[in-house]
Amino acid sequence: MNKLSDKVAIVTGAGSGLGKAIALMYAQHGCKLIATDINSDRLHKLSEEITSAGGTVKTIVADMAIAQDIDSMFQLAQNTYGTLDILVNNAGIMDNFDPVGDVEDAMWERVMNINLTGPFKAMRSAIKIMEQKGSGVIVNIASVGGVAGARAGAAYTSSKHALIGLTKNTGYMYAKKGIRCNVIAPGAMNTNIAESIDMQHLSPLVNERIMPGMALMSRASEPVEVANIALFLASEDASFVNGAVIVADGGWTAY
Ligand SMILES: NC(=O)c1ccc[n+]([C@@H]2O[C@H](COP(=O)([O-])OP(=O)(O)OC[C@H]3O[C@@H](n4cnc5c(N)ncnc54)[C@H](O)[C@@H]3O)[C@@H](O)[C@H]2O)c1
Numbered sequence: 001m002n003k004l005s006d007k008v009a010i011v012t013g014a015g016s017g018l019g020k021a022i023a024l025m026y027a028q029h030g031c032k033l034i035a036t037d038i039n040s041d042r043l044h045k046l047s048e049e050i051t052s053a054g055g056t057v058k059t060i061v062a063d064m065a066i067a068q069d070i071d072s073m074f075q076l077a078q079n080t081y082g083t084l085d086i087l088v089n090n091a092g093i094m095d096n097f098d099p100v101g102d103v104e105d106a107m108w109e110r111v112m113n114i115n116l117t118g119p120f121k122a123m124r125s126a127i128k129i130m131e132q133k134g135s136g137v138i139v140n141i142a143s144v145g146g147v148a149g150a151r152a153g154a155a156y157t158s159s160k161h162a163l164i165g166l167t168k169n170t171g172y173m174y175a176k177k178g179i180r181c182n183v184i185a186p187g188a189m190n191t192n193i194a195e196s197i198d199m200q201h202l203s204p205l206v207n208e209r210i211m212p213g214m215a216l217m218s219r220a221s222e223p224v225e226v227a228n229i230a231l232f233l234a235s236e237d238a239s240f241v242n243g244a245v246i247v248a249d250g251g252w253t254a255y
Pocket of ligand 1: 012013014015016017018019036037038039042062063064065090091092093094114141142143144185186187188189190191192193194195
């Protein structure tokens with residue numbers, strides 16, 4: 001049952017949705033956690049849940065758009081547990097479904113910083129630790145927006161496509177060093193991600209071009225259905241899975 005006994009994981013965006021489901025599941029499987037988020041109340045609740053169930057967690061408020069915050073979460077892992085085995089780059093935000101002609105610089109930069117540059121910096125730090133110990137697992141969370149063109153706006157779609165490319169490059173480059181790097185591309189999940197969408201200000205093109213495709217979705221998943229994949233990828237069950245993109249969308253992109 002304990003698939004991650006005594007492993008140490010950083011899970012970003014762990015206060016809600018998929019990140020929370022992954023943190024709870026990893027803790028149930030014996031993993032010692034560094035849980036990060038920008039929302040301290042959510043981290044507090046997560047910490048209580050994990051601790052009351054007998055798990056081990058340290059939390060830190062860390063914004064993936066701030067390099068110093070990313071450094072701090074690695075320092076906390078080193079200071080608390082002395083090592084790191086698993087990095088889950090889960091924190092992410094939506095854009096406003098804007099097509100390229102409507103994307104403002106601020107939106108582009110914010111989405112890229114949180115969804116791509118932050119995960120890249122975290123991977124760079126994780127790789128240094130993992131290379132030294134000759135083992136490690138990175139699980140990135142992309143989206144079906146990373147494998148198809150119209151599940152979100154131009155910024156989100158670009159950020160998640162790039163995260164998938166970064167994952168494949170990393171998986172391949174470090175494959176002989178005992179490090180695996182994979183990415184999950186979920187379809188719609190029942191989480192709080194809509195908090196980062198301003199539904200009042202959607203471009204007219206969104207209704208015409210993106211929304212009809214939403215009707216092809218069979219349903220949205222519960223976060224735990226995707227967390228199961230993150231557990232598999234972090235565990236020895238996935239010892240030969242590397243550089244892979246695992247789509248979990250109930251068949252949406254099969255159309
Ligand atoms: N919900 C979906 O339909 C869906 C579909 C495909 C992919 N995803 C991806 O799943 C991942 C998790 O999203 P979710 O659906 O659980 O959303 P969520 O909003 O429920 O949870 C995301 C968490 O990340 C935190 N967060 C936001 N900005 C942050 C930042 N700058 N630094 C650190 N933490 C930050 C939020 O406070 C929140 O607790 C994201 O990468 C998202 O792109 C979600």
